[in-house]
Amino acid sequence: MIYYFSGTGNSKWIAEQIASKTDDIAVDMIECSTVPSIDNQTIGIVFPIYAWGAPEPVQDFVKKLVGKPNFTFGVCTCGAEAGYAMKKLCGLFPLNSIYSVAMPNNYVIGSDLESNEVIVSKIAKAQEKLKKIADQVISAQSVVDVNKGKLAWIKSNLANLGFNKFARSTKPFYVTGKCTSCRQCAKDCPAKTISIIDGKPQWSKKCYQCTACINLCPAKAIEYGKATCARSRYHFNE
Template sequence: MIYYFSGTGNSEWVARQIAVGTGMNLGNIAQLSNTTAVSFPSQTNGVIGFVFPVHAWGAPEVVLEFTERLQIQESTYRFAVATCGDEAGFALDDFSKKFSLQSAWSIKMPNNYIPMADIDTPEQIRQKIAEARRLIPEICSHIQARNPVWQVHKGSFARLKSRIINPLFRSYALSAKGFYAEDHCTSCGICVKACPMENIELKEGRPVWNDRCVQCMSCIHRCPVRAIQIGNATKKRGRYTFEAFESGNF
């Protein structure tokens, strides 16, 4: 079983490619986390994997919380793949402290955290996805052989980013504070459907964010009229989803 969490589609695409390459089943962490089930006895056939984006050089909180609800046999081969704009920091090392891993990989995928920086150029996006396509078959081969592999690009100042900046991000930035819809919002409701955490609702035709935001950026990137903003930083920055780029509608 491969469990994945995804906002703009990068991690979902990687998870689906690995599922095809290994014959494993998929589980959407957000959907499962929104259920009332206390735990999930997992039929893993001896292998379980996680695919998730790196959030501020750490694993998303929703993924960490989900691992606590799993019932896994000690002998199960465990792996994780983290997608990131560039560096994973200690995200996978710290994840392994909560959910022990035999193998881990990081894969560079197009940047989507536009409160901090603009999206990648079309050429950068093409290059990252092409490299991911090259790496995934190798990852699948290792998973099928249950090899212990640790291929993670931690980047510079990884300890500072994961051990100091990430806790600050989780304490002070992990909320929907600053999200709003501009006046040209059409009340289409796409943001409501796009939110994996079911954290958005329409009130009087305008989106309202509640208290379960994990800053996955799904709503802001999927708004068809670019009405959703986070403060002023995102107004002049691009929008990206994997499916839009893949379909040529980027």
């Protein structure tokens, strides 16, 4: 079984691709209401990197897994660098193989997004890497293939701490007049933090900063402070 967490579809696609190539099933970990059994199975964990770390719901999910799997692997998707995220995740749930796959950057709150050419090229390269990952999972090879980048310790510890403490506020979210009251943002939010009041989204406190609400809004009506106003939007689209 392959469990994934995904805000804008990159990690979902990776999980589904590996599942189809390894004759397995990909399941959204947010939808798992009961703790799944992992005994005697191949278990995959697929997720996006947030500030050189694994997102909080991924850490919470793997901590709950108990049992004796046959083989475990983790794949993180990231714009560029994973830092020590995979190594740290192994401390919570031992992984036989760890990979990072470069995918289009979705962090519209933090920076401009990539051009279409870059997006298409990253997805094409990821497709090649997925074939290799699937073959290695099938033959249960232990592999470490992670681009941790420079200054990984500082990024995965100090910068990650700063992100989780200071950058996850929902206060800067707002909706513009382009909102059509379609409720898509509330449906897409993995933290279930968005309620629709008088036809418009309102954010409560809990937020993973997955950017699904901003990036998937069909009307591009959601902003986060001033930072996102002039920026494009991204979600995975094969």
